[in-house]
Amino acid sequence: MAFKPWNSNKRKMQLVSLIDMVFILLVFFLVTIFIVREPREEMRLAVPTPENKPGRAQILIQLLPSDEFFMIDESAMPVVESVFRDVENRFGYLSVQNLQQKKKEVVFRVLTERFTYPAEQLSHKIQQLLNKANRSPNEKYFVLIRCPDEVPYARVIEVIEKLSQAQYNNVIYGCVGGSLEEIRNCKQIRIVTEIDEKGIKRDNLWITF
Amino acid sequence: MPFVRKEDLKDMELPSLIDIIFLLLIFFLVTYSFSEMGEETGPARSIFDLPEALGESPVLEEEVLRTLLFQIEHKDSKDIHSPKVVYALWPSLSDSITLSQALVKAREDSSLHAEFPDGFLQLPDEEFQSTPPCTLIANSIARYKARYFHNVSVTNTIEIRAAKDTEFRIIDFIMDCCAAYQDTIPRIVFHTLATQGD
Numbered sequence: 001m002a003f004k005p006w007n008s009n010k011r012k013m014q015l016v017s018l019i020d021m022v023f024i025l026l027v028f029f030l031v032t033i034f035i036v037r038e039p040r041e042e043m044r045l046a047v048p049t050p051e052n053k054p055g056r057a058q059i060l061i062q063l064l065p066s067d068e069f070f071m072i073d074e075s076a077m078p079v080v081e082s083v084f085r086d087v088e089n090r091f092g093y094l095s096v097q098n099l100q101q102k103k104k105e106v107v108f109r110v111l112t113e114r115f116t117y118p119a120e121q122l123s124h125k126i127q128q129l130l131n132k133a134n135r136s137p138n139e140k141y142f143v144l145i146r147c148p149d150e151v152p153y154a155r156v157i158e159v160i161e162k163l164s165q166a167q168y169n170n171v172i173y174g175c176v177g178g179s180l181e182e183i184r185n186c187k188q189i190r191i192v193t194e195i196d197e198k199g200i201k202r203d204n205l206w207i208t209f
Numbered sequence: 210m211p212f213v214r215k216e217d218l219k220d221m222e223l224p225s226l227i228d229i230i231f232l233l234l235i236f237f238l239v240t241y242s243f244s245e246m247g248e249e250t251g252p253a254r255s256i257f258d259l260p261e262a263l264g265e266s267p268v269l270e271e272e273v274l275r276t277l278l279f280q281i282e283h284k285d286s287k288d289i290h291s292p293k294v295v296y297a298l299w300p301s302l303s304d305s306i307t308l309s310q311a312l313v314k315a316r317e318d319s320s321l322h323a324e325f326p327d328g329f330l331q332l333p334d335e336e337f338q339s340t341p342p343c344t345l346i347a348n349s350i351a352r353y354k355a356r357y358f359h360n361v362s363v364t365n366t367i368e369i370r371a372a373k374d375t376e377f378r379i380i381d382f383i384m385d386c387c388a389a390y391q392d393t394i395p396r397i398v399f400h401t402l403a404t405q406g407d
Binding site: 014017018020021024025027028031032043044045046047048049050051147148149150151152153154156157175176177 | 225
């Protein structure tokens, strides 16, 4: 009877590979444990209580029921000034009250056309603001977020979460309820020139509700 | 003529093969789990706080309740079309009550929860403010403020724990109620229910 020769190489346990596999399994279970735990955590976010009086903001973010948002900052000022001049030239014959009404209508239309963005641009716009804030740590930027009643509040939280990533904590934010319609139906939109604490003259856009 | 040993060709490196299969398996399992998490929670997934706030740990169901908390969720957690219910969760000074214990108590006690009526978004302000959940919210804040917030302090907070799809009108109402005591309640803490419907 012929026996096959004993081949010790075939039967030998490959210890290195075995250890390799054990380590991989260990890593796998470690990673999955953290993944299973993570979703139980909740976002936590503190928001200042809104004040019961007129407020001011450098940046206004108005969320819209559609996924869009309307955002104006100081870059809107030249547009408003130009529209006001244009309306005064074209409708100078109107009474003061009617002229104000015309200015409000045209400014609202122009601003909403130029400064309404799709939701995908929100991160980009906020990042631009954060970059600006990070370049000027001594400047404070107050952002007012307005949200219509029917919009899920998670959208506001999303905006605030992004704003809270400012490097020097110089982006301050607040949120109030309100729709774009309320801005359209506001009493007045006008430019008010003020002198800030540094003695610099600034033109501000005032919306009276 | 060159000879090739047949044994070399046939010898399958089984441990190495298993090794690779496991690597691939782990890779796909891990990446699948992460992509699912991203879809479920969106970008706002991290734990964060106001810039000036001290670091705080995320609230878990078993964390001790330290302030008045309003939990807003669907009546039936599995049905996103079911009406929203608000629960007023009161902390206890004498004994440590956890969030989940307070929630059980609020579910059992009809004076601590109320359901938003259908079409509350269309109600005029005054009518909306007189609905049972709004009355519960306003009364709870007034009572809590009178009982616990005697002094002006940055630590005085009211907390809101709400499902992601909670309408802003409800949140705005709570903020307005707190705004009446703006000096004594300087901030509101939000907890977004990330695991709604899980």
